[in-house]
Amino acid sequence: MGRVDDVTVIEPVAERRAELAAEHPGLHAVAAPEPGLLDDAGERIGGVVLAVKPDAAEAACRALGVTGLSRLLSVAAGVPCARLEAALGGELAVVRAMPNTPALVGAGVTAMSGGSFATSHDLAWAEDVLSAVGTVVRLPERLLDAVTGLSGSGPAYFFLVAEALLEAGVQMGLARDVSRTLVIETMLGSAALLKETGRDPEALRAMVTSPAGTTAAGIRALEARAVRSAFMEAVAAATERSRNLQR
DSSP, X not given: OOOOEEEEEEOOOHHHHHHHHHHOTEEEEESSOOTTOBOTTSOBOOEEEEXXXXXXXXXXXXXXXXXXXXXXXXXXXXXXXXXXXXXXXXXXXXXXXXXXXXXXXXXEEEEEEEOTTOOHHHHHHHHHHHGGGEEEEEOOGGGHHHHIIIIITHHHHHHHHHHHHHHHXXXXXXXXXXXXXXXXXXXXXXXXXXHXXXXXXXXXXXXXXXXXXXXXXXXXXXXXXXXXXXXXXXXXXXXXXXXXXXX
């Protein structure tokens, strides 16, 4: 995991502030914006990460506007750059990001977009901060709702699949701890195979699926229940919900 230096995080949850401070010695975590916020050397803080609930984001930005910051990285879901810029006042650089929960173990993936006043230097700063907890991709802001529906909500989809497979293993006679190990390692190994080979998932699925074999029987059962379509509808529903939250 990378190191985060000279960054202030606005995080209202005390436990998370303690965790962040322990994980990143160069990071300063506070509960709320503080006028005249200074770093440990007495210098003005330039970069702030806003990690608050969406309904508190604009109020926090209004308070931050008087601290003298030069740029802000927001991980408040569903709050557009334009609204954050307006709340900050002036022409301050805003970068909006959509991380996901595997960032908690340094294995997240985050999409980020710059606002109207964000320069290439601001984007590079934000990417450097976000890369401390995983992979970062840059996208136009109009695509962040789709990111929310796919990778933002995606861990929950995987956990649901894991939950179902674990229970299926138990029903087939496996001990729960054995079933759990088999599910976790299968998911980890399959993801690694997909990433490291660079092959399409369809090709890898075909590689596992022998004609008239056991996997083919399982795939037929899944397709008969429209599992593929259900996942596509889940992403679409989460994306639409993200769009509606901004209205």
